[in-house]
Each structure stands twice: as C-alpha cells, then as structure tokens.
Amino acid sequence: MADQHPYSDKVMxxxxxxxxxxxxPDASGVGTVGNPICGDVMKMFLRIENDVIVEVKFxxxxxxxxxxxSSMVTEMVKGKTISEALQISNKAVAEALGGLPAVKMHCSVxxxxxxxxxxxxxxxxxxxxxxxxxxxxxxxxxxxxH
Numbered sequence: 001m002a003d004q005h006p007y008s009d010k011v012m013x014x015x016x017x018x019x020x021x022x023x024x025p026d027a028s029g030v031g032t033v034g035n036p037i038c039g040d041v042m043k044m045f046l047r048i049e050n051d052v053i054v055e056v057k058f059x060x061x062x063x064x065x066x067x068x069x070s071s072m073v074t075e076m077v078k079g080k081t082i083s084e085a086l087q088i089s090n091k092a093v094a095e096a097l098g099g100l101p102a103v104k105m106h107c108s109v110x111x112x113x114x115x116x117x118x119x120x121x122x123x124x125x126x127x128x129x130x131x132x133x134x135x136x137x138x139x140x141x142x143x144x145x146h
Contacts, residue, residue: 010097039061062110069111
C-alpha cells in the first residue's frame with residue numbers, strides 16, 4: 001500500500017532537500033515572521049543588486065510544509081526583480097508545490113509574508129518608503145486544524 005500522507009511529491013522533495021538554506025551575511029534585507037498558533041518561524045535573507053534579487057536564503061523552524069514553502073519561495077524569487085517577486089502569492093507557491101492540504105495553506109501565507117518582510121527591511125535600510133502594502137493578516141484566517 002502506498003504511503004498515506006497529504007503531501008505532493010514536490011512538497012516532500014522540498015522538505016527532504018530544501019533549497020537555499022542558511023543566511024546571507026550583510027544581507028540587503030532580512031525578514032522574520034512567525035505564527036504564534038503553530039509555532040512556525042521563518043527568516044528570509046535577500047541580496048539585492050540593481051533591483052534584482054540575486055541571492056536568497058532562509059531558515060525556517062516549523063513543520064515540513066513550512067520548510068517546503070520557504071524553499072519553494074526562494075526558488076521562485078531568485079533572479080527576479082523586486083516587483084516580479086511581489087507578484088508571487090501564497091496560492092502561487094502552493095500551486096508550484098503541487099498543492100497543499102487546507103490546514104497547511106497558512107504555511108504558504110507565512111512564506112509570502114517572510115519575503116515581503118525582507119523586502120520591507122531592504123527599503124527601510126535604504127530609507128525609501130516601502131512601495132507596497134504590507135499585509136499583517138490576523139492569525140484567525142489561516143485555516144488551522146487546531
């Protein structure tokens with residue numbers, strides 16, 4: 001009988017072999033977000049040159065889905081301009097991973113928020129107004145299975 005778990009092969013791949021783990025010394029922007037309900041914490045590091053994300057790393061303390069979504073986001077934004085990176089939604093992350101169980105969709109939201117938080121930090125370091133809306137979602141809408 002096949003393994004009975006709700007995760008796609010891609011989620012399992014990114015969980016087992018996460019891409020871009022670590023940190024970037026002297027990063028252009030660093031973002032840390034956490035979900036107090038499930039205890040997941042994501043930290044994202046960006047190196048930005050000429051408006052392009054040339055390097056991205058992450059450290060995530062959390063469940064397999066949190067690690068997989070962090071890994072996938074780093075892959076999706078590498079080499080993209082900031083404006084292109086801002087177009088990436090949590091749904092796009094989940095789709096790229098072949099879907100997530102409903103109770104784990106909040107992990108993709110957290111990954112999107114970590115990216116935006118790091119970009120916000122980049123603009124703040126430069127003393128430039130943040131040119132996008134920073135979403136701070138309430139944690140009641142993450143669809144937790146707790």
